[in-house]
Amino acid sequence: MSNGCHKPSVSRRSFLAGAGVAATGVALVGEVHAAVTGDAPTVYGPGSVPLTLTVNGKARTVSIEPQVTLAELLRDQLDLTGTKIGCDRGACSACTVWLDGAPVASCMLLAVDVGSRAITTIEGLATGETLHPVQEAFIAHDAMQCGYCTPGMVMSSAALLQRIPQPTPEDIHAAISGHVCRCGTYPHIVEAVQAASMARKA
Ligand code: FES
């Protein structure tokens, strides 16, 4: 089962090596395209590159090296530390954010590859001082202990309710199946998501 995040079982080293191969492929495609059209291929780096991303509804302009992941950018440059880095290799989903409303593992995505897609982090889920119903339900149902997995769990759970407003327990299990909670709060999380869906229905 999967929460929709792309989480191949590869090491960070092989991921970055793969990204390099992919980048080479893109460069070759770009060169073929350039040969046909006369357009210059897109080449990033080796130094910092300017980038403007849409984060929680606001345009944010940064200067980053091409190997920086979205998770690193959010935490280290934009000070959005609600997004956690657990495994840093696509295996725990602690780093889950939304891209155009869909949950993704931000440690597995290079920031330069985000493009024009809208990024939503846990900091962008509430509306002003009003928490998202899933956030409210996690508090009410004691669905966190250390809280390290919580932002990612909330992002995937909230995305589920956007997609399936009245999910079954099986839907909820599937949505959070890629998330690791070392504190074992899974039963409370399922209760919280069910409660949030009922609150939205009411
Ligand atoms: S999946 Fe990204 S930190 Fe574990």
Ligand code: FES
């Ligand atoms: S609440 Fe501690 S890891 Fe989930």
